Amino acid sequence: MEPSSLSGLPAGVGEALEAEGVAELYPPQEAAVEAGVTDGESLVAAVPTASGKTLIAELAMLSSIERGGKALYIVPLRALASEKKAEFERWEEFDVTVGVSTGNYDSDGEWLASRDIIVATSEKVDSLIRNGAPWIDDLTCVVSDEVHLVDDSHRGPTLEVTLAKLRKVNPGLQTVALSATVGNADVIADWLDAELVESDWRPIELHTGVHFGNAINFDDGSQREVPVERGEDQTARLVADALDTEEDGQGGSSLVFVNSRRNAESSARKLTDVTGPRLTGDERDRLRELAEEIRGVSDTDTSEDLADAVEEGSAFHHAGLASEHRSLVEDAFRDRLIKCVSATPTLAAGVNTPARRVIVRDWRRYDGEFGGMKPLDVLEVHQMCGRAGRPGLDPYGEAVLLANNADTREELFERYVWAEAEPVRSKLAAEPALRTHVLATVASGFAATRDGLLSFLDNTLYATQTDDEGRLAAVTDTVLDYLEVNGFVERDRDGGSEGLAATGIGHTVSRLYLDPMSAAEILDGLRTVADDGSGPVGSADADGEFVAADDPTADADDPGFTTYTRAGEDEPDDPASEGPASAGDAAPAVTPLGLYHLVSRTPDTYELYLKSGDREEYTEVCYEREAELLGDTPSEYEDVRFEDWLAALKTGRLLEDWANEVDEDRIAERYGVGPGDIRGKVDTAEWLLRAAETLARDVEGIDGDTVVQVREARKRLEYGVREELLDLAGVRNVGRKRARRLYEAGIESRADLREADKAVVLGALRGRERTAERILENAGREDPSLDGVDPDSSASAAATAGADADGDGDGQASLGDFG
DNA sequence: CTACTAGAATTCTAGACAGCATGTC
DNA sequence: CTAGAATTCTAGTAG
Structure with a gap:
């Protein structure tokens, strides 16, 4: 046609x-x-x-x-x-x-x-x-x-x-x-x-096979000799083989899928021995430029390691990379400059990055819930294999799974090569999912009664494929209980069908796109600032399922039997909930760490992994700074939530470091994360703090001062600076580094920028004239021109004594009069 | 005493959506 | 109840 x-x-x-x-x-x-x-x-x-x-x-x-x-x-x-x-x-x-x-x-x-x-x-x-x-x-x-x-x-x-x-x-x-x-x-x-x-039809043929010993066996019965000597690396041989096989006058690129970030990085480093010697002089030059660009993105070890590999024509790709890193690698791979990419599944489902040969090195991945190495889904492996074959460049694509013995080879054929992808199954009937969607469905008027809600849910995939009619209704009821107890929905049980309506705060939570449990946790945390009440009603466990406040071991899969009480209602053993706090028992001050910890323990934040030694370290931090943490710390010995509390504390400290101007590479090293993770955590926390601010304003019983603290904590994350730099960092083209330098040179605010000696400004900015002019202009200076101004060299040294320059010296003056 | 290495012990584990108001070094 | 690859440590050996 x-x-x-x-x-x-x-x-x-x-x-x-x-x-x-x-x-x-x-x-x-x-x-x-x-x-x-x-x-x-x-x-x-x-x-x-x-x-x-x-x-x-x-x-x-x-x-x-x-x-x-x-x-x-x-x-x-x-x-x-x-x-x-x-x-x-x-x-x-x-x-x-x-x-x-x-x-x-x-x-x-x-x-x-x-x-x-x-x-x-x-x-x-x-x-x-x-x-x-x-x-x-x-x-x-x-x-x-x-x-x-x-x-x-x-x-x-x-x-x-x-x-x-x-x-x-x-x-x-x-x-x-x-x-x-x-x-x-x-x-x-x-x-x-x-x-x-x-249809299984593809425009480019795909040969899928398994390599073991000295050859790849393909699904069509054909074989390709790729001998691997003893002690030689299987992956390296296959990458070399693809590169040495010319089609269209060029060797073929490879995409290697591995199961962890670390493996991706070490694989890329190793494959450098294969790709490096095969580069042309011109390619080397271009790769060196690319490597410089990569180094420029971030000065972390991750960035450095990536650049080192890229110089040799090999790269790694995973979510710890900054997004600029990722697109640089993807583009250069598409341009055939980078010959081989070792990747985690980021590249299997992401943007289009085809390769002549796909090598699925690891077919099992660690899964904590599973309790060990779990075989990848057939669908996932098929998606990886589907990256083989570049339209217009390759006559065919090759996907190769690696086996290290004959039995595994047979298993891989059975499990992946011949196998059909597993059926898709709806995951809707789980509490975390329904918590959010039930509230949103009610709040945006798709359902006004329990029956209406259930009949709406009848239009989902879950309903068309389940054979257990009662389950969805049962989970929905549990979730409704939760939403009601936390004040997000009101239920009217008088009529024939139970009426449902979102409360004001319920509407806000829905519009903010928050998980209701996050909202509950945040609200509860902020309330403790005012009245040091007891914990939220039902708290997140590791999976974001909620468990009854009085029974942390309740089985979340069996929602029929959990009951909830309103916070502080009948917990007679808790001394904190008895009567108002005495006069001397002042409400704890809100600190950024407290807020960062609060949003980090919310189900909307991914947990950082606790490494060995972290448990001890953060337990100590936890006790040292317990007063700052909002809400009651779970018992170290009795409460399963303690582990999560510590993981959140680790994240909270990362955020605190960022807001204290700790360098990116320091943070990356200290927390064992990549630049992409830092940005991700900061973004999420910013988003949640903004939501927290809105919630705090919307709800009664939260001190106005707290709202200001939340906003400041958020702004400090946004700019990555301490309090005194907030005003400066708000100027366009001034980030955490430049703001600090200006401040050290005695220029402490936007107003100072407008008045200050140009030589000092230029000196603080290390003589970058263009940058300095742009900054002055952005600060609203009348005459930003720096023609004929010589940088004041003393300004580039840390000159704390110069802090008495004109201007009010109050770096956060503009903070309060916003909005 | 140092350099090296084989084997044992230890360590560590994928990904990424949303709000809001404008721009890092 | 369940793993396995990479890295680091350690002890032993050679130089």
Whole structure:
């Protein structure tokens, strides 16, 4: 089928596709057209990666727009949002406009409403629905990319509920779901009332095989000799083999999947022996430049190690890297400059980074819940293998699993090569998921009664595939109890069907996109500042499930029997809850650490891993600074939550260090994290503190002064500075480093910048004239020009004595009069 | 006394969404 | 109840 023969698309689109080189639709695309994607039919396309799924989505969206509609494209990752946007922007010449909305990158709401295609993450869509984005009910077509992720226990339920809501708001909505090949695509199609297109067809052949001994055995029966001498590294030989096999005059790149960050780093270092000697002089030069760029991103060991490897044509890729690191590596790999990337699963599901040869070195990964090394899901391995074969560059792709004995080889064939991906299963009926979504569903008016709620939930994948009717209702009831006890919903049990309504604070929590348990924890923590009450009602255990306050061992899977009491109501043994605190027993002061610890122990923050020795170290810190921690410290010996408390304390200290201007490399070393982790933690904490500020204002019984403390703690995280630099760091182009230097030179505030001796400013900024001029301009100085000014060299030395310069010297003067 | 190495003991473990208002060194 | 690879430590040996 030729693109130009398609009907229903904007005029010229078919021809444009042919001009792009799409002479014929791929078979799955043709099947999709036959199933009616261009006529507004809903469709589930379960086809391999890189077999033209995106075009199916484009056909659906473009035809929908041609009929006067509006399309939404839901992606699983923020990084994919920009990738898709760039892809869709080629339709702008046909007057099809594209907008993006993610937590990172947001076009403003009104502008978004005028776009024809909107790309967003599932969480963002959920949030937009909660906040009543006006264009939601104008949608005529929604595409859900990688729908098989509904299987993910953490994020899957959001996608599931969001799709259900979109379809509820908009009954005629065309739903196009793109999925990897999974065991039960028919069930997904059933759920979405959609046609099903299922296919294994790929535009580039994929050979999957297992290497053991001296050869790779492929699934088609063929063999490739890759001898490995004793003591030689299997992976290295396979990478070398791919590089030495020229197609199109170039050797093939490899992608090595390993099971931990450390392995990724050490693998990259080792493979440097393979890639380095095969580089051309020109490549070396370009790689050296790239390495410099990488070093410039961050001055941590991680960054340094990456740069060292990259100079030799090898790289590693994992979530500890800063996002700039990641895209530098991805781009250089796509440009064939980097010959081999050793990666954790970040690269299996992320942006498009194909390689000639994919090597799945580790097929088991540590899983604490499982209690050991757990074999990867078939789906995950298939996704990794699917990265093999670069369209237009490779005649075929090769995916190789590694075995170190004959038995393992057979097992790998059985388990992965021949196996079908497992069926997708909804994870909705779990407390953490329902806690959030039940509240949001009630708060945004999708249900006003318990029956209404259950019937809404009946539109989810969970309902279509469960055989246990009662479970969802049972968990829902548990969650409703929790939400009621914490004051997020009100229940009216008088009528025939129990009435449900979100309270004011419940609405706020829903709109802020907080896990209700996070909100409860934060509110409780902030309240202790005022009245030192007892703990929250039901507290998070390691999984974010909640357990009854009076029975920490309650089985969360058996929700029927837990009961809850309002905080402080009947806990006679707790002396703290008896009567008001005596006059001498002043409320504890709020410190940044207290707040950082508070948000870090919330289920919305990932826990840092406690290494050996950390337990002792942080137990000590915990006792030293117990007065600062908000809420009651669990007992070291009796309470299972103590471990989590310490992990949160570790995170809290990391944040405190950041706000105390500790260098990035120091923090990375001290906490055993990468630059990407630091940014991630700081971001999350910033977000939660902002939410905390809103909550604190919205709710009674929290001191206004506390709100100010929360804001300051947040701002200090935002800029990564101590209190006295807040004003300076707010000036554009002034970060934590420059602010500190200016301050040491006696320039302590924005006002000082406007008045100060230019020579001093220039000296503090180490003679960078352009930078200094920009900063002066940004600070609002009338005459920012630095022509003919010589830097004052004494200003670059730490001159604390110069602090008596003109200006008020109060670095935080502007803090209170905001908002 | 140092350098080296084999084997034992120990260590450590993937990923990443959201709000809000504008810009690090 | 359950793992395994990489790194570090240690003891033994050679130089």
